[in-house]
Amino acid sequence: MTTTQLHRLLYRSEQTNIFQEIDLQKILNTARDKNAARAVTGLLISRGLFFLQLLEGNAEHVVETFYRIKQDARHKNVEVIVNEEAASRVFPNWSMGLIDDTSSSFSIPEMLKTIDSILMQKEKKSNVKIVEILRVFSMKIKN
Numbered sequence: 001m002t003t004t005q006l007h008r009l010l011y012r013s014e015q016t017n018i019f020q021e022i023d024l025q026k027i028l029n030t031a032r033d034k035n036a037a038r039a040v041t042g043l044l045i046s047r048g049l050f051f052l053q054l055l056e057g058n059a060e061h062v063v064e065t066f067y068r069i070k071q072d073a074r075h076k077n078v079e080v081i082v083n084e085e086a087a088s089r090v091f092p093n094w095s096m097g098l099i100d101d102t103s104s105s106f107s108i109p110e111m112l113k114t115i116d117s118i119l120m121q122k123e124k125k126s127n128v129k130i131v132e133i134l135r136v137f138s139m140k141i142k143n
Contacts, residue, residue: 005085006057006058006059006085006089007056007057007063007084008054008082008083008131009054009055009063009066009080009082010052010054010055010080010081010131011051011053011066011069011070011078012052012078012081013051013077013079014049014076015051015074016073016074016075018049019046019074021100024046025098027074028096031044031095035096036095038057038065039057039058039061040055040056040058040061040062040065041055041056041089041091041094041095042056042090042091042094042097043091043094043096043098044099045099045100045115046098046099047099047100047101047115047116054082054090056086057089059085066080081118082131
């Protein structure tokens with residue numbers, strides 16, 4: 001795969017352990033370093049025992065990043081929700097952002113409801129909805 005087409009991949013997974021804030025910060029720091037070198041951007045959401053992560057960038061780099069993440073033993077039951085070409089990035093200036101249970105972003109009811117529906121697999125057709133909600137609220141989310 002050698003395409004430079006912008007690509008987006010969104011997945012959900014279950015954490016194998018409960019992550020503390022310091023653990024999430026370590027994951028975030030590592031992701032930012034690796035992603036910046038490959039021009040991959042995105043957002044990691046940690047909610048309860050679940051992860052939801054959006055990756056954006058060159059298709060080859062996104063797929064390689066996802067494959068590496070998928071092999072990580074800190075989560076299981078990885079399920080791809082969105083895997084598509086993209087016209088633009090949702091998070092063009094972030095090597096990786098983070099929302100966790102302590103984030104003020106979870107006080108945004110529509111975002112919280114949609115994220116919970118995806119994480120609990122109640123809403124299978126919400127893949128476009130979550131990307132658009134993340135786009136709308138990306139300016140309000142601290143990176």
